[in-house]
Amino acid sequence: MSGALPTIRIAVSACLIGEPVRYDGLEKSCAAVTGGLAALAELVPLCPEVGAGMPVPREAVDLFGAANAPRMVGVVTGEDWTARANAWIEAALDRCAALGVAGFVLKARSPSCGVGTAALYEAPGASSSRTDGLLAGAIRRRFPHLPLVEDEGLDVEAFVARVRAAARG
Numbered sequence: 001m002s003g004a005l006p007t008i009r010i011a012v013s014a015c016l017i018g019e020p021v022r023y024d025g026l027e028k029s030c031a032a033v034t035g036g037l038a039a040l041a042e043l044v045p046l047c048p049e050v051g052a053g054m055p056v057p058r059e060a061v062d063l064f065g066a067a068n069a070p071r072m073v074g075v076v077t078g079e080d081w082t083a084r085a086n087a088w089i090e091a092a093l094d095r096c097a098a099l100g101v102a103g104f105v106l107k108a109r110s111p112s113c114g115v116g117t118a119a120l121y122e123a124p125g126a127s128s129s130r131t132d133g134l135l136a137g138a139i140r141r142r143f144p145h146l147p148l149v150e151d152e153g154l155d156v157e158a159f160v161a162r163v164r165a166a167a168r169g
């Protein structure tokens, strides 16, 4: 019998593995993900903004309104992407469930991916508070038992240990 640990699948923000999906078109891969986590887990990339149909590059989006139901709106045009982003996210989380994804590493401060670090505005130009991005909030509601962290300060070994512990129940 082999003593090898079973393969785990981790969903990650697609920009963290260098996919060309960011609003500004820049490459912003994360070494802890590409060099550390990728050696220990199979990565499943997710980008809710490109998934919703946004181009690259694109105008930035921000979150407005209530923390429990924020709207994602283009900062220049005011285009409301909320319904399209949320529809893509629900389908993506269905795929994650089918794949047995066991944890999530998302990009800090993004209005889609930030885990408690996305800016939420009451109105354009108003002061902001912090909340979950649309994807992070949906993950928290749907998979409350699975580890969910951001890239910044990621301790790969500790995160993978948490994932394996959660998977054992």
Ligand code: SF4
Residues within 6 Å of the ligand: 013, 014, 015, 016, 021, 022, 023, 046, 047, 048, 049, 050, 107, 110, 112, 113
């Ligand atoms: S932070 Fe999230 S929404 Fe933004 S580019 Fe990365 S994966 Fe896409």
